[in-house]
Amino acid sequence: MGKEKKGLSSEHPPADDNAEVQRGTRRRGTVLEDAILLAAWEELFTVGYGHLTMEGIATRVQTNKAVLYRRWPNKGRLIMAAMKKFLPESHKEVPDSGDLRTDVLILLRSVAEPLQIIGAETIHGLLVDLLDKEKISSIPSMLQTRGNSRINIAMKIILQHAQDRGDIHLEKITPRIISLPMDLMILEVFTRHEPLSEATLNEIVDEIFLPLVTGGRG
Structure with a gap:
């Protein structure tokens, strides 16, 4: 009986990985995080911050929202991470125009x-x-x-x-x-x-x- 339970467990990944399995691929690490950040960025400019939800971002990236919550506690922290990735970098060199x-x-x-x-x-x-x-x-x-x-x-x-x-x-x-x-x-x-x-x-x-x-x- 114990072995059967172990076998069943190996066939049924945690709920937060189910969407990745259903896609036929298992995105992990930076690949998955980059996909989430891109989805969050696109969702932000599609629906606006006021209507932005973790569920909506998860749907866009085709994963479970639990995957998002494992990495970011709320949409604010997720959008801050997306901003860091996608906003243009400010000037690294100090301006020196002579004026x-x-x-x-x-x-x-x-x-x-x-x-x-x-x-x-x-x-x-x-x-x-x-x-x-x-x-x-x-x-x-x-x-x-x-x-x-x-x-x-x-x-x-x-x-x-x-x-x-x-x-x-x-x-x-x-x-x-x-x-x-x-x-x-x-x-x-x-x-x-x-x-x-x-x-x-x-x-x-x-x-x-x-x-x-x-x-x-x-």
Whole structure:
């Protein structure tokens, strides 16, 4: 009897693998994960974040939703993984055009571009799904400068170039000012629930950031 049970067990894989068996193939590892991420990305732009479900993604990829939940606890985490895979990478090289305003705008656009691609609904949905009420109430403290972030490091290099040209005095610029453009961008997205426009980026740079770092000298 024990052997018969063992034989039956080997013929009936776990429920979360049944869909893979029915397809006539057993996708595993990165092959399966890549297929899920692609399905999630396509489903996002087909139905929108508000109507996106783990079941819908599983149907598109032709597997069981339990397969998804084994890897990601909710649709927010799954979409974040898809964004990491499919959104264009921001500039890895620090801009050095010879003009402070141009360099800062290039840097900020590299951050804004992915937000414009995924759209306001997805941004808002992710904020709601990935931040509980306690975290939402602590957003101001979360927006404080992070000295080792890639954007802040790039901004420091841009400002160093500007000082080398004699445009600014870096010793008068505090860490809070250096992080200010990025903090304002995050705040805009969080409060307005929409991607950043070129006009908003220009206003952040021209009306707020540049006057602070140049001492109002243009």
